[in-house]
Amino acid sequence: QKEVEQDPGPLSVPEGAIVSLNCTYSNSAFQYFMWYRQYSRKGPELLMYTYSSGNKEDGRFTAQVDKSSKYISLFIRDSQPSDSATYLCAMRGPNDYKLSFGAGTTVTVRA
Amino acid sequence: DGGITQSPKYLFRKEGQNVTLSCEQNLNHDAMYWYRQDPGQGLRLIYYSQIVNDFQKGDIAEGYSVSREKKESFPLTVTSAQKNPTAFYLCAVGTGAYNEQFFGPGTRLTVL
Numbered sequence: 001q002k003e004v005e006q007d008p009g010p011l012s013v014p015e016g017a018i019v020s021l022n023c024t025y026s027n028s029a030f031q032y033f034m035w036y037r038q039y040s041r042k043g044p045e046l047l048m049y050t051y052s053s054g055n056k057e058d059g060r061f062t063a064q065v066d067k068s069s070k071y072i073s074l075f076i077r078d079s080q081p082s083d084s085a086t087y088l089c090a091m092r093g094p095n096d097y098k099l100s101f102g103a104g105t106t107v108t109v110r111a
Numbered sequence: 112d113g114g115i116t117q118s119p120k121y122l123f124r125k126e127g128q129n130v131t132l133s134c135e136q137n138l139n140h141d142a143m144y145w146y147r148q149d150p151g152q153g154l155r156l157i158y159y160s161q162i163v164n165d166f167q168k169g170d171i172a173e174g175y176s177v178s179r180e181k182k183e184s185f186p187l188t189v190t191s192a193q194k195n196p197t198a199f200y201l202c203a204v205g206t207g208a209y210n211e212q213f214f215g216p217g218t219r220l221t222v223l
Contacts, residue, residue: 008151032209043115043201043214044154051209088153092210097142097161098169099212101153 003027006089006102014110019076023089023102026070030100033065035074036088038104044088048074079109114138115215117202122220124189124196132187132218134202142205143185144212147171147198154201160185189220197222 006023013019021035031052036044048063050056050072056063064073072091076083086106090099118133134143142161146154156169160179174193179185189196199219203212 004153006153034209034211036214041199041217041219043117043217046211046213049209049211090154090212097159097167097205097210098144098156099154099210101155103151103153 001026002103003100004089004091004102006105008103008105010106010108012108012110013079015079015081017079017109019074019079019083019107019109021074021076021087021089021105021107023072023091024070025072025091025100027091027093027100028067028070029093030070030091031094032092033063033072034090034099035061035063036090038086038088040085047087076107079107081109081111084108115202115204115213117200117215117218119218120216122218124220124222126222127191129188129190130220132189132200132202132220134185134187134215135183136185136204136215137183138204138206138213139182140204140206141182142210143179144203144205145169145175145177145185145187146201146203148201148217149198157187157200196220 034049038044062075086104089102144159145157158177160166202215
């Protein structure tokens with residue numbers, strides 16, 4: 001079993017829809033959670049990061065963490081064609097230097 | 112212009128050759144990382160360095176080597192011992208309480 005599981009999709013939605021992405025993990029020590037966006041043939045860019053449980057909102061993006069269920073989510077409101085990319089979740093424990101990544105979910109927003 | 116640079120963008124290697132991928136940063140961060148990305152898989156850590164002249168193996172270090180002689184530079188050598196080197200290679204720097212990692216543009220290596 002992988003340490004971080006992420007449905008690869010692909011996910012296709014119409015412009016303006018809400019995109020819902022999620023990851024599950026097995027390591028209960030994970031406390032720091034991140035979401036990255038990666039356009040084709042580019043390096044990932046950090047979108048959001050959260051600590052422990054709870055919600056965090058930044059513009060059209062909302063990140064949620066449910067540590068009791070070992071489940072994290074990213075919601076994109078009012079999706080735009082420019083949101084079409086692969087979204088990677090990443091996480092680490094308090095004493096880890098490395099991040100554990102999900103495989104990424106490919107999202108297409110149709111105009 | 113600040114940030115992380117990787118060169119070359121595309122690299123072709125013949126069987127049995129060693130090649131070196133460059134990663135340079137001017138963000139003054141101590142931590143640097145090398146990842147490998149294959150289609151349908153998450154990023155896998157090859158090596159990381161928390162400080163100059165020190166580095167540690169990641170999950171898939173076999174067939175790779177690194178050096179960290181300067182804070183700004185963390186080159187990765189893909190040796191002939193790496194059996195399946197065709198992949199997208201990403202360099203990152205880490206900072207902050209979350210150890211947020213910021214990535215360079217990547218190098219796509221293809222073995223001919």
